[in-house]
Amino acid sequence: MAFAPMGPEASFFKVLDQHRAFLLADLRRVGEETPRGGTRPYFSTEVLAAIENIIQDIIASLARNEAPAFTIDNRSSWENIKFEDSVGLQMVSQCTTRKIKSDSPKSVQNFALILKILSMVYKLVQSNTYATKRDIYYTDIQLFGNQTVVDNIINDISCMLKVPRRSLHILSTSKGLIAGNLSYIEEDGTRVNCTGCSTVSTTDALTGCIKYLITDAKFLLIVEKDATFQRLLDDNFCSKISPCIMVTGKGVPDLNTRLLVKKLWDLFHIPVFTLVDADPHGIEIMCIYKYGSLSMSFEAHNLTVPAIRWLGLLPSDIKRLNIPKNTLIPLTKRDQMKLDSILKRPYITCQPFWRKEMEVMADSKMKAEIQALTFISSDYLSKVYLPNKLKFGGWI
Amino acid sequence: MEGTALAVCEILRYLIIHWKCETAGLPKGALLEGELVISTEALNSEHQANALHCVTTIASAGSHCDGFVLKNFLKEIQSILPGLSAKLMWTLEETSSSPNTSGVSPFQMIFEVDEKPRTLMTDCLAIKNFLHKITMVHPKIRFHFSVKVNGTLSEEIFGAENEPILNQPNGIALVVNYQRYVSRPKFGVTELLCGRIHPVPGQPVTLSIPDDVAAVGLLGELILTPAAALCPCPKAFSNQMNRISSVSVFLYGPSGLPLILPSREQPTTVFADISCFIDWKKYHLCVVPNLDSNLDRDWVLPDVSYRVESCDGDQSQIIDPQGHTLLLFLFVDFHSGFPVQQMELWGVYALLTTHLNAILLESHRVVQDSVRIAVDQALEQHHQVAKAHQKLQASHAVAVNSIMSVVVGSTNSTFRKMCLQAFQAADTREFGTKLHKAFNEITQHRFLHCLGGVKQLPPEKHDVAQNTEDACESCSPEHLPGEVFALRVSPGLSWGGVQVKTVTSAFHCPTAFFHSSVPLGFSGFLVPLWAFWDSSRHPSQKLL
Numbered sequence: 001m002a003f004a005p006m007g008p009e010a011s012f013f014k015v016l017d018q019h020r021a022f023l024l025a026d027l028r029r030v031g032e033e034t035p036r037g038g039t040r041p042y043f044s045t046e047v048l049a050a051i052e053n054i055i056q057d058i059i060a061s062l063a064r065n066e067a068p069a070f071t072i073d074n075r076s077s078w079e080n081i082k083f084e085d086s087v088g089l090q091m092v093s094q095c096t097t098r099k100i101k102s103d104s105p106k107s108v109q110n111f112a113l114i115l116k117i118l119s120m121v122y123k124l125v126q127s128n129t130y131a132t133k134r135d136i137y138y139t140d141i142q143l144f145g146n147q148t149v150v151d152n153i154i155n156d157i158s159c160m161l162k163v164p165r166r167s168l169h170i171l172s173t174s175k176g177l178i179a180g181n182l183s184y185i186e187e188d189g190t191r192v193n194c195t196g197c198s199t200v201s202t203t204d205a206l207t208g209c210i211k212y213l214i215t216d217a218k219f220l221l222i223v224e225k226d227a228t229f230q231r232l233l234d235d236n237f238c239s240k241i242s243p244c245i246m247v248t249g250k251g252v253p254d255l256n257t258r259l260l261v262k263k264l265w266d267l268f269h270i271p272v273f274t275l276v277d278a279d280p281h282g283i284e285i286m287c288i289y290k291y292g293s294l295s296m297s298f299e300a301h302n303l304t305v306p307a308i309r310w311l312g313l314l315p316s317d318i319k320r321l322n323i324p325k326n327t328l329i330p331l332t333k334r335d336q337m338k339l340d341s342i343l344k345r346p347y348i349t350c351q352p353f354w355r356k357e358m359e360v361m362a363d364s365k366m367k368a369e370i371q372a373l374t375f376i377s378s379d380y381l382s383k384v385y386l387p388n389k390l391k392f393g394g395w396i
Numbered sequence: 397m398e399g400t401a402l403a404v405c406e407i408l409r410y411l412i413i414h415w416k417c418e419t420a421g422l423p424k425g426a427l428l429e430g431e432l433v434i435s436t437e438a439l440n441s442e443h444q445a446n447a448l449h450c451v452t453t454i455a456s457a458g459s460h461c462d463g464f465v466l467k468n469f470l471k472e473i474q475s476i477l478p479g480l481s482a483k484l485m486w487t488l489e490e491t492s493s494s495p496n497t498s499g500v501s502p503f504q505m506i507f508e509v510d511e512k513p514r515t516l517m518t519d520c521l522a523i524k525n526f527l528h529k530i531t532m533v534h535p536k537i538r539f540h541f542s543v544k545v546n547g548t549l550s551e552e553i554f555g556a557e558n559e560p561i562l563n564q565p566n567g568i569a570l571v572v573n574y575q576r577y578v579s580r581p582k583f584g585v586t587e588l589l590c591g592r593i594h595p596v597p598g599q600p601v602t603l604s605i606p607d608d609v610a611a612v613g614l615l616g617e618l619i620l621t622p623a624a625a626l627c628p629c630p631k632a633f634s635n636q637m638n639r640i641s642s643v644s645v646f647l648y649g650p651s652g653l654p655l656i657l658p659s660r661e662q663p664t665t666v667f668a669d670i671s672c673f674i675d676w677k678k679y680h681l682c683v684v685p686n687l688d689s690n691l692d693r694d695w696v697l698p699d700v701s702y703r704v705e706s707c708d709g710d711q712s713q714i715i716d717p718q719g720h721t722l723l724l725f726l727f728v729d730f731h732s733g734f735p736v737q738q739m740e741l742w743g744v745y746a747l748l749t750t751h752l753n754a755i756l757l758e759s760h761r762v763v764q765d766s767v768r769i770a771v772d773q774a775l776e777q778h779h780q781v782a783k784a785h786q787k788l789q790a791s792h793a794v795a796v797n798s799i800m801s802v803v804v805g806s807t808n809s810t811f812r813k814m815c816l817q818a819f820q821a822a823d824t825r826e827f828g829t830k831l832h833k834a835f836n837e838i839t840q841h842r843f844l845h846c847l848g849g850v851k852q853l854p855p856e857k858h859d860v861a862q863n864t865e866d867a868c869e870s871c872s873p874e875h876l877p878g879e880v881f882a883l884r885v886s887p888g889l890s891w892g893g894v895q896v897k898t899v900t901s902a903f904h905c906p907t908a909f910f911h912s913s914v915p916l917g918f919s920g921f922l923v924p925l926w927a928f929w930d931s932s933r934h935p936s937q938k939l940l
Contacts, residue, residue, distance in 0.1 A: 056815065065838065102838065103838045
């Protein structure tokens, strides 16, 4: 891409290129045929038919004087999750379910809300319009109670119909940002360029409106926090280590951000690295990008990037770099519990180096934010730490 | 109340206390069993104009009767019934030895009195109500009550052997068949899905006996145990009724006997304003005493009754009488068991009744707290049920609208057609109506399933002989409303010039206990007294 500013010399990216080659070879070995451009789109007629089938079943139950009920997969239960190295966390085919009954005071409200949202989805798909989850909530605040209820029901519907949420014409407001060597063309022909100091919201990726993504980035860096992301932008990191792409989900990533990362991997197979705090929360966020989340495991194939590598901040970096002890923070009880929980997860068994890093953290009982590097020098992160890590393969 | 009713009630009290003392060794909660026959024969008096000479016999089989105790009882009862210008006799059928030996031997007590026909009728209704109240807590005591006026007989059996009962923590059983407590026609069979009440016991509290009451001989430690329930059961009432329209209070003394004998006057002034024990405002209820003391009905008349009125100050607006009734049972008993002498216990009743007002007020605070806990829980259940019902209804409305939105908005004609066909609806409007109804029905179906179903009670029939067979076929022992058999006295018949209305209850008797005989020109049946003797029954069940 001629528009990209000049970065380091080509030898800088030698290890990165080798890593990419390794990833491509791995893909070929697995025999994965990743459809370029994303997963199969669901046609509107399919979605409408699926909803009509549900309505018909309900009516048939009522006609038999039987109380209709929804059978929902228990999305957030570990007993329904299996781990595959090539995919991440995904739901088992025969999973436990729960019934949402229409004749029980405990569940009737949920039953009604599911029907309500199904009818709204039906209208959206029929009219080929879109709404965000927030829009849906605001249609009747009293009825829904809170946003979380709406979010959960939408995910349940997506899982029940086996249809991605975007095919339900429901968007989520994205909070993610992207910057770097990437350009694309919107539906109306507008060309968007993410280079320089500009950042773009990751919302557009969900709608499928963007086309012709173009990049020659050598890597994609996922940054946990917006503060770190902004700091790197201020330090002109994307130009200095160009060509590259930076993404942040501002903490736990929303669906759009995850979809975009997945899309970029599927299209370009460029190495993806994460830059997270050396604490259990950061590690968990990294695992979400790489292996997926419990609640969205039913859409794992569309969201996970198992090829992601942990670039930093590694717990072992703390000692190696002599990060001042007064910048470290003791692990709280909650941190300890989260760390223990992560260590027990199925994917950690195939990540011995990650396990070792987490054991270092557990032994030291200390955590550190990326910002701790600023105690070495203010631009240590963008000038020394990241460039060295990328040049010499300091990822695991 | 005077005359026959008072005498009968006092004698019954005595007998039951006697039985209770005899069975004192049985475990707490064991039900008292026995049978009593009360029969009154009235003929036109030869000595008084417009009066009936009434001979009342109370008989019991299988009772241990000590002749000496009985004689003392006769003295006592005559002393407390000075107004009873009657001859009181007793006979003890000797089986083998002298009356002074104890043994299983039947006994009879007979007294005579002259009464006006209207007084006799009132007394009979009062006795009937008293028997109702006894069987509420002594379901296995059976009473055969018959009245014969100038040759015309009317009979009724009181008992609750096969009715559902609840054994309370205080050892007293309580019949929980809702039909005991409210008018049955008020609630259609199709609407009522639970035939029981669910009493909530309160915390037993010790009552302090004021010094002046102790001075007259009421000694010992009294315990009050309240229990509250809504009738009918709010859990399974399928329509939208969730109002409380009346309050009924029942008072029981030691041995589980009604504390208050029927009277035209209010039993005790403390209940003139029950708000001193219950804060009705908390439940958004305005209660006023219900002065309707009409005994002529199928369900029991409480000791104290209140009706709920609108709280907005409009006294003319009375709450729809179709609402629930809050039942409050107050059981007063001795803490250390029965007094040694059964006569003392019998005498206690008179003292308790006279001084109940003072005793309850003396322990006003603890009584209030205990009653409040029971009422709170009973009403909380009602509140929860009403809330659940509202939740179901509101959610079903959302479900219906959502389904309608899809069906009406669909362009898939096959889908629309199948939806309409499922409910055999001609158009979407009719479909919507039927859809809503279908949701309501599944809620009812759920209650039926959860409660194990309630047998459809056979329709009320007055022509008993024709329907005994039907009743037998459709009733099972678990759901039998009670073996109360009734004959209706023809409205055309008169007792000394007074029209007699139906004296009996509407329950069905499944047992072919009585033989029908040739009607005497009116719609009732005449059943001779010898019909009590049914050789097909177990010999121990013979009464005379």
